[in-house]
Amino acid sequence: MSGAHGRTAVVVGGGVAGLATAGLLAADGWEVDLLEQGDALGGRAGSWEEGGFRFDTGPSWYLMPEVFDHFFALMGTSTAAELDLVRLDPGYRVFSEGHDEPIDIAADRAANVALFESVQPGGGTALEDYLDSAQTAYRLALKHFLYSSFQSRRALLAPEIVRNGARLSGLLSRSLETHVAGRFTDPRLRQVLGYPAVFLGTSPDRAPSLYHLMSWLDLADGVRYPMGGFTTLVDALARVAERAGARLHTGVPVTRIRTTGGTGKPRATGVETAGGERYDADLVVGAADLHHVETTMLPRELQTYPESWWAKRDPGPGAVLAMLGVEGELPELAHHSLFFTRDWHQNFGDVFDTRRVPEPASAYVCRPSATDPTVAPPGHENLFVLVPVPADPGLGGGGDPAVEKAADAAIAQTAAWAGVPDLAERIVVRRTVGPADFASGLNAWSGGALGPAHVLSQSAFFRAGNASRKVDSLLYAGASTIPGIGLPMCLISAELVLKRTRGDRSVRPLPAPLAGRTDAA
Known part of the structure; x- marks a missing residue:
C-alpha cells in the first residue's frame, strides 16, 4: 500500500485505537473517514454524567507515559500541550482481608522499597532486584516486541534477544505467580506484584512471568491522571485527528465490509452502514471488537478469525x-x-x-x-x-x-x-x-471488559494479527489484536496499522513527527 495523498481509508470504530489510527493515517496523507456506531467517541473509554457528577466508564490508570508521548509527537504535538497530567501519590492504596490497616504504594521507587522492607524483612532488597528485572524486561518489550507486527521472524534473532534468550524463555515458561512466590513470602506483597495480571485480562497463575514488567510501571515509574478525566484523552485524540484532516462520524453503525473479487485474493473496497450508506475506500481498518468485525461484517469464507477460532480462545x-x-x-x-x-x-x-x-x-x-x-x-x-x-x-x-x-x-x-x-x-x-x-x-x-486475555497463547505473535489473511487492504487495530490490552497498547496498534501501509516491517517506533508521504512504500 501507499501513504500517498489521494488514498482513502475508512476506520470502523471510534474508540482510542480507532481515533489514533484515523489521526496517524490522516497525518500520513490519507483521506480518512472514521465511523463510530455510538453517539459519542471513546468506545470503552466512555463518560457518563448525572447530577453534577462525571464518571469515566472505562480506563482509569495512566501508565507507560512514553507511549503517549511518542504518539503525540508523531502527530506534531506533545502530551504536555494536549493533557494536564498529575502524578498520584500514593499511586494506589491496598486493603487486604484480614489486615486492619491498608498499605500505600508510593509514587517513587525508593519509598516502595522501604515499604516492602517494612512489611517483610529483606523485602526491600528483593524488590530492588525484582524491579531491575522488570525494567529490563520492559525495555526489551518496547525495543523488540510491542512495535512489531511480527511479519519478519528475523527480528526475533536480534543480538540483544539472542543474548537474553535463556532468560526470556524462563520468563515465558513459568507463571507470574510462581515468579513472585519465589521472591516474596508476605501475601500482601505477593498480591501487589501479582494483581497487574488483571490489567492483562488474566490471573497471576495464568500470566507468563515476563509480565512482571508491569510492576516497573506502577512501583517505579508511577501512576498519572489526566485532569478532567480520561474523556480529556479521548477529546485530545479526536482533536489531533481532526487537525490532521480526519473526518469523524458518530451514530453510524457499520454492517458490512465490501470486497471485490477478480483474480487472486479479494480486496476491501469500503463499508456499508445500517442506514444504507456506502463509504468507498482503498483501505478498511477494523478498530472495533475484532470478533464483531470478523464474524458480522464478513462472509464466513473471508473470515480470518471465524467462530471456530474464537471458541478456543480466552x-x-x-x-x-x-x-x-x-x-x-x-x-x-x-x-x-x-x-x-x-x-x-x-x-x-x-x-x-x-x-x-x-x-x-x-x-x-x-x-x-x-x-x-x-x-x-x-x-x-x-x-x-x-x-x-x-x-x-x-x-x-x-x-x-x-x-x-x-x-x-x-x-x-x-x-x-x-x-x-x-x-x-x-x-x-x-x-x-x-x-x-x-x-x-x-x-x-463474550461480554468481556478488557479484551482477550494475555495468556501465553494470546500474547505477542500468538495474538490475533492486525491484517486479514483472506482480504487485502483490511487491517485491524485495538485491544483484540497486537500488541494487546490497554490504552498504550491501543495507541501502538494504531501505529502498527500505519507501518503496515508503509511496508515497514521493523520493530522500532516510527520517527516523529510524521510527514505526509507521497512516495510508495
Whole structure:
C-alpha cells in the first residue's frame, strides 16, 4: 500500500485505537473517514454524567507515559500541550482481608522499597532486584516486541534477544505467580506484584512471568491522571485527528465490509452502514471488537478469525461496574484503591474456571474526586467500582439481579474494610453496568471488559494479527489484536496499522513527527 495523498481509508470504530489510527493515517496523507456506531467517541473509554457528577466508564490508570508521548509527537504535538497530567501519590492504596490497616504504594521507587522492607524483612532488597528485572524486561518489550507486527521472524534473532534468550524463555515458561512466590513470602506483597495480571485480562497463575514488567510501571515509574478525566484523552485524540484532516462520524453503525473479487485474493473496497450508506475506500481498518468485525461484517469464507477460532480462545474477565455519587468526603480511600480477598486462588478460580461471581470478590475502587474537583459537586465524592466477574452476558446488565448483588456486595465490602459504615446511605447517584452491557453497547466478545486475555497463547505473535489473511487492504487495530490490552497498547496498534501501509516491517517506533508521504512504500 501507499501513504500517498489521494488514498482513502475508512476506520470502523471510534474508540482510542480507532481515533489514533484515523489521526496517524490522516497525518500520513490519507483521506480518512472514521465511523463510530455510538453517539459519542471513546468506545470503552466512555463518560457518563448525572447530577453534577462525571464518571469515566472505562480506563482509569495512566501508565507507560512514553507511549503517549511518542504518539503525540508523531502527530506534531506533545502530551504536555494536549493533557494536564498529575502524578498520584500514593499511586494506589491496598486493603487486604484480614489486615486492619491498608498499605500505600508510593509514587517513587525508593519509598516502595522501604515499604516492602517494612512489611517483610529483606523485602526491600528483593524488590530492588525484582524491579531491575522488570525494567529490563520492559525495555526489551518496547525495543523488540510491542512495535512489531511480527511479519519478519528475523527480528526475533536480534543480538540483544539472542543474548537474553535463556532468560526470556524462563520468563515465558513459568507463571507470574510462581515468579513472585519465589521472591516474596508476605501475601500482601505477593498480591501487589501479582494483581497487574488483571490489567492483562488474566490471573497471576495464568500470566507468563515476563509480565512482571508491569510492576516497573506502577512501583517505579508511577501512576498519572489526566485532569478532567480520561474523556480529556479521548477529546485530545479526536482533536489531533481532526487537525490532521480526519473526518469523524458518530451514530453510524457499520454492517458490512465490501470486497471485490477478480483474480487472486479479494480486496476491501469500503463499508456499508445500517442506514444504507456506502463509504468507498482503498483501505478498511477494523478498530472495533475484532470478533464483531470478523464474524458480522464478513462472509464466513473471508473470515480470518471465524467462530471456530474464537471458541478456543480466552476472553479474559467481564466486569460489574458501579458509578456512585456520594455525599460527604471519603478520605479513607485513595484515588485508586484495591481490595484483595484472602483466598486469592478461589477468587480467580471463580472468575476463570467455575465462571461464577466470587463471594467475597476482590474489587477496585477509583475515587478521582480525590485529585480532580471537576468530577463531583462540592461536598461530594465520585466513586467508580469494578468487580471482575466471568465474561458472560448471561449475568445480565445494569439492573439485573446478579449485577446488582455484586455491586451491593462491593459497596458493603468497601464500607467495612475502609471504615466507612454509612457509605451505602450516602449514595445519591448510582448506575451499574454488567457483561451484557459490554456485549450490547460495545459488541464486546463474550461480554468481556478488557479484551482477550494475555495468556501465553494470546500474547505477542500468538495474538490475533492486525491484517486479514483472506482480504487485502483490511487491517485491524485495538485491544483484540497486537500488541494487546490497554490504552498504550491501543495507541501502538494504531501505529502498527500505519507501518503496515508503509511496508515497514521493523520493530522500532516510527520517527516523529510524521510527514505526509507521497512516495510508495
